[in-house]
Amino acid sequence: MYDLIVVGGGPSGASAGRAAGKAGISTLLLEKENFPRYKPCGGALSPYALSCLDFKLPEYLIERDISKVRIHFRELYTERQKDYRLALIVSRKAFDNFLLDKARETGIDIHLGEKVLDCKEREGYVEVKTSQNTYLAKFVLIAEGSKGLLKYNVRQQRDRRTEYDLALVSEIPEEDEIIRNRFPGVIDIHFGVVPGGYGWIFPHAGYYSVGVVGTAEHLKYPKMVMQDFLQANGFSGEFQIRSHIIPVGGIKRKTVSSRILLSGDAAGFVDAFIGEGIAYAIRSGQLAAEIVAGIVLYNRKLSDLKGYETRCSQEFGNFLVSSLKLEKVMHRFPEVSFKLALSREEILDKYLDEVVINRSHKDYVRWLLLNFSRAESASKIRSIKEKNQ
Numbered sequence: 001m002y003d004l005i006v007v008g009g010g011p012s013g014a015s016a017g018r019a020a021g022k023a024g025i026s027t028l029l030l031e032k033e034n035f036p037r038y039k040p041c042g043g044a045l046s047p048y049a050l051s052c053l054d055f056k057l058p059e060y061l062i063e064r065d066i067s068k069v070r071i072h073f074r075e076l077y078t079e080r081q082k083d084y085r086l087a088l089i090v091s092r093k094a095f096d097n098f099l100l101d102k103a104r105e106t107g108i109d110i111h112l113g114e115k116v117l118d119c120k121e122r123e124g125y126v127e128v129k130t131s132q133n134t135y136l137a138k139f140v141l142i143a144e145g146s147k148g149l150l151k152y153n154v155r156q157q158r159d160r161r162t163e164y165d166l167a168l169v170s171e172i173p174e175e176d177e178i179i180r181n182r183f184p185g186v187i188d189i190h191f192g193v194v195p196g197g198y199g200w201i202f203p204h205a206g207y208y209s210v211g212v213v214g215t216a217e218h219l220k221y222p223k224m225v226m227q228d229f230l231q232a233n234g235f236s237g238e239f240q241i242r243s244h245i246i247p248v249g250g251i252k253r254k255t256v257s258s259r260i261l262l263s264g265d266a267a268g269f270v271d272a273f274i275g276e277g278i279a280y281a282i283r284s285g286q287l288a289a290e291i292v293a294g295i296v297l298y299n300r301k302l303s304d305l306k307g308y309e310t311r312c313s314q315e316f317g318n319f320l321v322s323s324l325k326l327e328k329v330m331h332r333f334p335e336v337s338f339k340l341a342l343s344r345e346e347i348l349d350k351y352l353d354e355v356v357i358n359r360s361h362k363d364y365v366r367w368l369l370l371n372f373s374r375a376e377s378a379s380k381i382r383s384i385k386e387k388n389q
Contacts, residue, residue: 001136001138002026002027002137003020003026003137003292003293004026004137004289004292005027005137005141006027006030006141007119007128007143007148007150008029008143008148008266009031009033009110010096010099010144010145011095011099012264012281012284013031013143013264014029014100014102014103015052015103015282016285017029017104017108018054018102018108018286019289019290020108020289020292020293021106021108023289023290025289025292027108027109027289028135028137029108029109029111030111031110031112031114032113032115032144033113036093036094036096037093038093039092039093040169040242040243041092041169041209041244042169042200043063043091044088044187044276045087045090045278046086046276046356047086047357049276049278049279052279052282052286057088057095060094061094061095062089063090063203066085066086066089066185066187067185068184068186068187069086071189071191071348072189072190072192073339073341076339076342079186080349080352086352089187089203091205111130114131114132114133115130116129116144117131118150119150119260120153121258121260124138125138126138126139126259126260128140139259139295139296140259140260140261141260141262141289142154142261143262146164146244146246146247150266153257154262155253155262162216163248164245164246165196165197165216165245165246166213166215166216166222166243166244166245167211167212167244167275168211168213168223168225168226168241168243169241169244170239170241171204171210171239171240172210172235172239173206174207179204179208186203187200187203188200188201190229191330192334193225193232194212194214194218194225195214195218195219195331196215196327196331197212197215198274199211199213200213201233210230210233211226212229213246222243227241246265246275246277247269248268248270248272248324249268249269249270249280250322253267255308255309255312256306256309258302261288261292261308263281263284263287264280264281264285265281267284267312269284270320271320271323272326272327273324273326273327273330274323283316287315291305291307291308318361319359319362322361322362322364325365326364329365329368329369340371347368347371350367
């Protein structure tokens with residue numbers, strides 16, 4: 001009988017395992033893949049993601065240190081250089097494996113290559129069936145990402161294409177010197193190339209991560225969109241394209257039952273505007289382990305498990321709700337929104353300063369709506385004057 005079984009060895013599961021091990025509760029982590037394993041992802045770590053870690057990343061993991069961003073919207077373009085770090089670029093294969101090693105050093109049990117088939121709540125425990133065995137635990141954390149079906153042990157399944165995005169990514173080999181010359185500490189973001197999303201080009205060590213992400217309901221021909229984006233940015237040839245789904249963050253979803261919790265993508269914890277999920281995966285995994293440890297070690301009430309939802313809401317839930325509002329504002333009226341954003345430097349600067357660094361999404365959305373309203377009023381006044389003339 002384990003105190004906690006964690007399903008999934010990605011950033012959320014590994015972070016939960018490390019937090020549980022440090023707290024001193026008996027923990028088993030089950031992962032269907034053998035690490036290190038490939039993970040389709042741009043690999044950008046935000047300052048918030050880095051702040052959630054209780055250790056520094058070794059230099060060998062850091063492929064690029066980003067302090068500049070280029071933003072495109074069709075024919076418009078702007079570039080902003082900041083005097084602080086906007087992101088670190090890492091290989092998810094190496095980064096995820098490192099996080100799992102940090103969990104392993106706390107002494108928890110880790111079984112790789114063992115797929116969880118089902119978990120059932122019983123009287124006083126949870127039964128976890130895998131491809132190799134059956135385990136019992138007082139609590140289970142499901143951190144298996146967005147594609148897994150185990151989360152439906154906690155909430156009902158809903159096949160709503162408006163509630164998730166589809167991302168496609170290719171990794172394109174290139175010489176480091178060429179990459180550094182083309183993208184010197186900068187990432188490239190392209191709006192207007194995919195409905196409800198954007199395209200990206202991130203410089204890695206020896207390759208580019210190139211991808212597109214957009215609302216699934218509007219992506220009728222995703223591979224065609226991806227191929228067009230590759231060609232438009234000078235990437236000609238046959239490249240392997242991998243896809244994955246991303247839950248739209250900010251939507252109210254149930255994340256706790258009586259003994260099972262959801263974290264990371266399985267819980268829907270993703271920034272709806274830019275699709276960032278690593279930071280919330282890490283933090284929600286830590287919070288889940290902390291809540292379970294508190295119940296196990298201090299004989300707290302089983303109902304205290306609901307405190308997990310409260311903690312997540314307090315730490316980043318409101319931020320994710322605001323990201324959904326921003327996503328709706330910007331992508332509902334893309335022509336007006338992005339042209340205004342790229343023509344006025346303070347809009348992008350304030351986003352980088354207030355949202356990326358200070359995480360005040362709510363204040364930024366309120367400020368942005370006020371500016372859009374003023375811009376719309378000014379446009380109407382100009383139109384009336386032109387007609388009168």
